[in-house]
Amino acid sequence: MEIPVSGFMYHSDDSDPMHSHQLFLTSWDGRPIPAHIHEFKGVTSFDVGHNHRYAGSTEPAPSGVPHTHRYFTFTSVDDQHRHQIRGITGPAIPLPTGGHYHEFNGFTTVDGSTPHQHSYGGTTSL
Template sequence: MPDIPITGFIMDSDDSGSRHSHTLYITSWDGVPVHDHEFRGITSFDVGHDHRYAGTTEPARSGVQHTHRYMTITSFDARHRHRIRGVTGPAISLPGGGHYHEFRGVTSVDGETPHSHRYSGRTSG
């Protein structure tokens, strides 16, 4: 299998505790620039509460039709949180340039009364 050149940079977590970590930011994949999008929202109101969520999609190649995988954890409400993960829809062009993606799904099942929430929205452009 051939090597695929990847460029990027690593950021130190600046954590002085015992759990030190780094974050890798990929800026190109096989010579093609990549990009990501921010996403955020509020889940449906179920079992007497809702949750907030926010995150950044995984990188995808720029300049071609694409989708992004995403994953995050909701806010801690009603003594629990949920996992959110999925794949965005295809890129939707913006009139002034750029694009966004729509996303929707159902959270993981959690809580004292096991339940899930629906969520949907649009990524940043």
């Protein structure tokens, strides 16, 4: 028995020595699987005399089940450089009125004429 599916694959973060990928299904047997994204934004910590702004959208994740989201963006260019931000959100935090959000935090890549990094963190949109 064959069941038609469609979706897309995320590139591996190369942490697995067997090199795996994450498959995200968007339909199963012709029926769509609901997915959603969140927006996120903020300002990094103030280090080496400056900070950076950042904004982006998470990768899609399935709706209605426990999940996290991967995220990736670049900071604004300040002090003639920018940093990369990437990670995985925490689990969904439900709201009493419905919906949910996620917390995220981490450190930027090391960049700049004086090599340094910034911390960042916050919550996604609902």
